[in-house]
Amino acid sequence: MTTYQGPVTVVGSDVEATMQADLSVRARDQTKIWSGQLSGYEDADMFKVLTSDTAVMRLPDGREGRFVLEGKLVPGQTSVGVLGSGPPPF
Incomplete structure (x- = not known):
């Protein structure tokens, strides 16, 4: 399994923000x-x-x-799930 933990810049709409990521690649089927x-x-x-x-x-x-957010975004939560689209960037 490939993983990445560290800083990322997220770009979406008119936002470019630095965040922390904890990502992994896994096999599905x-x-x-x-x-x-x-x-x-x-x-x-x-x-x-x-x-x-x-x-x-x-x-x-x-x-x-590219990615999408998983689940609902609730104000004040400390992390949010993401699901990648296409090849992983790590």
Whole structure:
């Protein structure tokens, strides 16, 4: 299993915010998917990401991956689940 823990820049709508990520790749059937958690964000920034058509996660080395948020965003929560789309950026 491939993992990444560290800072990421999340870009969505008109937001570009630095957050902490805890991500991993796992096999589902015969397909590899990536997912994890984002933390260390401002509620207003994450709401804008949630309502954007496309959210992108950028690692410090410049690699990027598209993702969607999993579940509902509740004000004041400390982390949110993400599900990647396409190849993992790590």
